[in-house]
Amino acid sequence: MKEIALIEDDHVLRNSYLKYFNLTNAFSVLFCVNDIPDAIEVNHLQPQIILLDINLPSGSGIDQIGILNQHFPNSKIVILSSLENPALTRKALEAGAVGFLLKSSSLAYIAESISKLDDGGSPFSPGTMSHVLQHNDEPIEEPGEFTKRELELIKLISEGVANKTAADKLNVTYFTINQHLKNIYKKLNINSKSELISWYLNRRK
Structure with a gap:
């Protein structure tokens, strides 16, 4: 509960x-x-x-x-x-x-x-999700910092997609998604999805 x-x-x-x-x-x-x-x-x-x-x-x-x-x-x-x-x-x-x-x-x-x-x-x-998606139209360009799969995951997470759903969309295991997130958090020196979404939105400004 x-x-x-x-x-x-x-x-x-x-x-x-x-x-x-x-x-x-x-x-x-x-x-x-x-x-x-x-x-x-x-x-x-x-x-x-x-x-x-x-x-x-x-x-x-x-x-x-x-x-x-x-x-x-x-x-x-x-x-x-x-x-x-x-x-x-x-x-x-x-x-x-x-x-x-x-x-x-x-x-x-x-x-x-x-x-x-x-x-x-x-x-x-649905209405507020569109506010985030409007900000996500252009890909982030961090080729030296993130792998292609990490960039795909960042975009999915910023759209509110759950880990299990992201695993299905990217055709990987739930464990792999968690490992990717740990790597992303480490690279950005953050600890949560809210911080990741905030970082992503700031990149769209």
């Missing part, structure tokens, strides 16, 4: 999410709060995933991802917003979010998307 948290200032939506996730057998909601300062007050609870709204009483949720990372170092942050804007999607990923879901998505889709995080997937709604 995944332990999650919700930071949402709309009490109707907050209660709706809380009821839905509590009815599933896959999730346990550790806390459900109005704003980031409220979350920090209960940081003795360490969820695996934090669903974060953007427009909060204390300001932009995206701008405060760094603060959340300090208090919840092992939590994966997924934006859950009504705002569908390419610049916001990229900014969120560059700040350290691992996905960007829209509130217009069904609760079942949201739950399914975040459940795939353990398989290496990046949760995106």
Whole structure:
């Protein structure tokens, strides 16, 4: 069972999410709060995933991802917003979010998307995924730094493809994908997919 948290200032939506996730057998909601300062007050609870709204009483949720990372170092942050804007999607990923879901998505889709995080997937709604794909049209040119297969994997990961799916697409084993990722992380001196996606997006600027 995944332990999650919700930071949402709309009490109707907050209660709706809380009821839905509590009815599933896959999730346990550790806390459900109005704003980031409220979350920090209960940081003795360490969820695996934090669903974060953007427009909060204390300001932009995206701008405060760094603060959340300090208090919840092992939590994966997924934006859950009504705002569908390419610049916001990229900014969120560059700040350290691992996905960007829209509130217009069904609760079942949201739950399914975040459940795939353990398989290496990046949760995106179709609309926000297009924001990333628009940035991925041109190949990155790092012939001396990465192998051709590593470049192919970087692009797939930046599109939110899970490790197992990437293995199928590249016709290699799951173990090989993990080895490629370890090599990529070492070359870039990073430790996570969110950092890899952020690096990739910065190369498209």
